[in-house]
Amino acid sequence: MxxxxxxxxxxxxxxxxxxxxxxxxxxxxxxxxxxxxxxxHRDRLKPICCLTPYNNVDPWAGRGELIKSIDPSPEAPSFGRIVINCMLQNIGTGPALKLKLRFRFLDMNGWMTEPWELSALGAGAFYGSPTDPLVIPIRLHEKFNITDFQSITGKPWEIWLDYEDVFGKKFQTAHYKMLFNPDPATFEWTTPPPGQEPKAIMRPIPWLSYIEDGERA
Known part of the structure; x- marks a missing residue:
């Protein structure tokens, strides 16, 4: 039992x-x-913001011509202005919230300007045109004075966009003036004929890179 x-x-x-x-x-x-x-659901509402030259073509060696500086006015002596000759577009499928724009300067150890806030940009929407370009104020101070500002177009600059989706997920898009990556770790090397030394080939840098939550997409 x-x-x-x-x-x-x-x-x-x-x-x-x-x-x-x-x-x-x-x-x-x-x-x-x-x-x-x-x-x-999140992917269906993902923003992708980028700066697009007016003719939709990467100017390559002419990237430095995509911006120009305007000296401070007597009415606002602490602010210069940067004209960006590009459309700021949201080519994604959702709105870009908390949108900010910053300049980064490689010759200043990667120093960045203060972020300038822009209005939310809906999916498919854009700011800036040849007749009404995007103009970004730059505050002048002891770390970035009038001399620095007046040489801005000649600097190795980058333009960074920071924004979020409706769920609070963070995104970045970086735009690069430099054409080639000078880091030797990224060089490619030719296979030379016998008796000759290999030659280093620097990798080209694309006009922009898209970064999602800290990971390059």
Missing amino acids: NSWADLWSALTGIGTLALAIATFCVIRQGQQQRKDVERQ
């Missing part, structure tokens, strides 16, 4: 364990499905 009771208890325990495992698997599957749905 006891043997039947023990067997029944054992079978009941196995059944309970199997049910618990099955329930756990169903819950995990449901959680994964919800995550997939949420990710798909």
